[in-house]
Amino acid sequence: MDGFFRRTDGNGADIFLEVQGYDDTEIYWRLFQEIFTHYAQTGSRKPFAAIILFIDEKYDPDNCPITDFKPPNRLIRLYLPDCLKVIGDKAGPLTVLKPLVLSEKEKLPEAVPKWKNEIDSLRLSESTEKLLIELLENAILSRFPKLTLEEIQKMIQL
Template sequence: MKTDSIFYQLFKTFPEAFFDIFGGEATEARNYNFASVELKQTAFRIDGVFLPNSKMASKPIYFVEVQFQKDPELYARLFSELFLYLRLYAPTKTWRAVVIFASRSMEPTEIEPYRVLIESKQVTRLYLNELGDVTEQSLGVGMMKLVVETKKRTPELVKNLVDKTLSEVTNKALQKQVLDLIETIVLYKLPRISPQELAKMFRLSDFDIKKTRYYEEVRKEIKQEVKEEVKQEVKEEVKQEVKEEVKQEVKEEVKQEVKEEVKQEEALQLIKRLLQRRIGKVSQKLHKRINRLSVEQLENLAEALLDFGSEEDLATWLQNNLQ
């Protein structure tokens, strides 16, 4: 599952979820803008930063890290990026870091160099599988917990989250975004789920998966894959067409070459017979030189040999015409 993109989308769409997860006030989300920040001239990118609005200068900056797989260098990377951000942007406000693990087993065991920071009030570590029952949690926390829940419990939890969304999110546009996000999580977790099962989870009587955003995303991916396959097939077809054209051209060229060779051979045999009659036996050395003559040169020799009286005349002619 693409957890990084899911959590980025979650915090971007529903920032209240971030403040819910560590016990903050959901209303705090109004005072922040969530973004991914690239640290210039470095290879670092901070995936999640909650920056206070300009009117909330006293509020802390929140750095977010989501970890769903083992990474022994997690804290080294996190604090390197965090302090590099502080150096580059020189904010005057305080900061907080929130690290969200799928489970406690995902956390690095070697933390001694960072223990002072990790155990300070500025760093909060959360483990999604320890958050308790989704029904007891806020909508935002429930959506995050859904990511790590078992496939068996997913249908029940989705129904609960859908009910919460419909009852708690009054803004229709935001409501649709939240439902789309829940749908995305479900379809990443259960890629083979049937439209009927998905409709049941979302309490829909007439569900058309083709109308979902997820379907459109998958369709784009599949279209690109098919496009590459078709492109390769077309290339092969074009190569085959070109091969046939070239084969025909080469065939014609070979035919012409064979004709020239046959014509030369016939002319050569005729010349040798005429020379035999005209001047008698010709030396092996001169025979080799005659064999090197082109068809045109052989035709010229046929005319010239009528005036030959000896082998010397032939040698002289070859000397003048065979360079």
């Protein structure tokens, strides 16, 4: 499991997040195992939202064994390219994920400065902006592993 979120006021559902970027026919079972283990160990009876964010639709085995949950519990299946289309060119923290859906390496020299400007426009603290730039670099390296960090930083103009 990649993330667990709980509202600070204690209301609402616990959120279990899985980000999936490779083939795994057992992904749904693994997510449910984590959720069920959490509830067994904590004794919590709070509702849950299980979210699976697939980096690409091709990684979804489409074999979820459980599709009906007693509301308000639910399973949410999302695909990163669809999510990023919704935000379009709007600047936001999710800008750091845009490299993961870029189709061609040749588009990087134009796209990277644009992404950097989107992050700059958020007017965040220096430490938060630095973290987002590092996440952007990591996403680019993940999507295009033959690039070096130095090449990416040159595109970002650090």
